[in-house]
Amino acid sequence: MSVDYAQLAVPGVRQLQPYVPGKPIEEVARELGMAPESIVKLASNENPLGPSPKVLKAIANAQSDLTRYPDSNGFNLKSALCAHLNVAFDQITLGNGSNDVLDLLARAFVAPGSEVVFSQYAFIVYPIVTQAVGGKAVVVPAREWGHDLDAMAKVVNEKTAMVFLANPNNPTGTCFSRRELVKFLEQVPKRVIVVLDEAYFEYVGGEDYPNGLLLQQDFPNLVVCRTFSKAYGLAGLRVGYSVASPVITDLLNRVRQPFNVNSIALAAAEAALEDQAYLAKACQINHEGMMQITSAFNALGISYIPSKGNFITADFGENAGSINQQLLQRGVIVRPVANYGMAHHLRISIGLPEENEQFIEALKQTL
Ligand SMILES: *Cc1c(COP(=O)(O)O)cnc(C)c1O
Numbered sequence: 001m002s003v004d005y006a007q008l009a010v011p012g013v014r015q016l017q018p019y020v021p022g023k024p025i026e027e028v029a030r031e032l033g034m035a036p037e038s039i040v041k042l043a044s045n046e047n048p049l050g051p052s053p054k055v056l057k058a059i060a061n062a063q064s065d066l067t068r069y070p071d072s073n074g075f076n077l078k079s080a081l082c083a084h085l086n087v088a089f090d091q092i093t094l095g096n097g098s099n100d101v102l103d104l105l106a107r108a109f110v111a112p113g114s115e116v117v118f119s120q121y122a123f124i125v126y127p128i129v130t131q132a133v134g135g136k137a138v139v140v141p142a143r144e145w146g147h148d149l150d151a152m153a154k155v156v157n158e159k160t161a162m163v164f165l166a167n168p169n170n171p172t173g174t175c176f177s178r179r180e181l182v183k184f185l186e187q188v189p190k191r192v193i194v195v196l197d198e199a200y201f202e203y204v205g206g207e208d209y210p211n212g213l214l215l216q217q218d219f220p221n222l223v224v225c226r227t228f229s230k231a232y233g234l235a236g237l238r239v240g241y242s243v244a245s246p247v248i249t250d251l252l253n254r255v256r257q258p259f260n261v262n263s264i265a266l267a268a269a270e271a272a273l274e275d276q277a278y279l280a281k282a283c284q285i286n287h288e289g290m291m292q293i294t295s296a297f298n299a300l301g302i303s304y305i306p307s308k309g310n311f312i313t314a315d316f317g318e319n320a321g322s323i324n325q326q327l328l329q330r331g332v333i334v335r336p337v338a339n340y341g342m343a344h345h346l347r348i349s350i351g352l353p354e355e356n357e358q359f360i361e362a363l364k365q366t367l
Pocket of ligand 1: 098
């Protein structure tokens with residue numbers, strides 16, 4: 001008798017669809033027979049600046065210790081984060097990217113059959129980590145592509161274990177205000193863990209934009225997740241973190257793999273945090289690139305969802321798939337978001353001015 005091993009997986013995993021990443025430059029270069037240098041990748045919301053020189057120096061220094069396990073407690077990086085964020089050491093959990101922390105949260109708090117609430121078009125890792133632990137996803141219809149926090153509060157019930165909020169959300173770039181968030185938190189029972197994903201926090205300014213850390217005093221069920229992958233430019237090294245109450249943090253620490261963040265990544269993130277000039281430059285370049293691309297969209301009559309992140313998602317109608325293919329042929333990689341139920345849209349990460357220009361030129365040729 002042959003065994004159908006696929007049927008051996010737990011039910012949640014059996015029905016999972018794997019995460020679809022942006023196409024790597026090398027892969028497109030291979031497929032098209034093009035030089036990798038001539039290809040522009042605007043598909044994974046990476047920082048186009050490249051790493052800070054201070055980070056590269058820290059990485060070089062960390063190399064001498066590679067035979068040792070990393071510091072499981074991440075003492076130096078956590079200490080630097082405490083000083084930077086004005087939070088306590090026992091509130092921080094480091095992750096192999098913030099995706100790791102999202103996974104830890106689901107594993108620690110979501111029992112099979114319990115409900116997890118998130119918005120339509122929300123970051124796709126939320127359904128993945130929910131389903132993997134056998135949680136039941138409760139997807140609330142979006143309002144103008146963004147989270148409908150009132151509707152989300154209404155579906156919370158005694159079976160709800162967790163709510164995922166992304167501010168801004170990826171792939172829509174939408175934000176909610178401090179007032180909206182506070183109103184939501186006031187409606188949700190304190191036994192429901194509310195995960196506020198602030199992966200793009202550093203890019204967003206303005207009085208209306210809430211800093212989740214400032215709300216944790218009043219709402220101890222609030223877990224804030226941030227990352228070094230976006231504005232700090234370290235996507236390849238995989239470092240993210242959460243800030244939560246000491247009790248929640250202790251639970252995450254129990255399910256965490258002992259050495260989930262490697263020693264190079266720990267040293268690099270610490271150096272990145274110190275280089276606030278790099279961060280300011282990254283945000284400035286992003287702001288200018290956003291203007292460059294949205295001006296081109298305006299001129300071409302392409303509608304888009306206003307975005308606070310380092311990416312913009314635009315509506316190309318029925319032709320989105322073929323425009324994506326034609327952009328690829330011209331060496332420009334953007335991100336289809338059909339897997340989010342947004343088959344007419346493409347998401348474009350903001351690049352350097354010349355990369356944005358290459359995208360705009362390629363787009364003009366396809367239209
Ligand atoms: C990019 C992104 C993350 C960060 O992922 P890392 O694992 O830290 O690289 C988290 N949440 C959202 C919404 C994102 O877009």
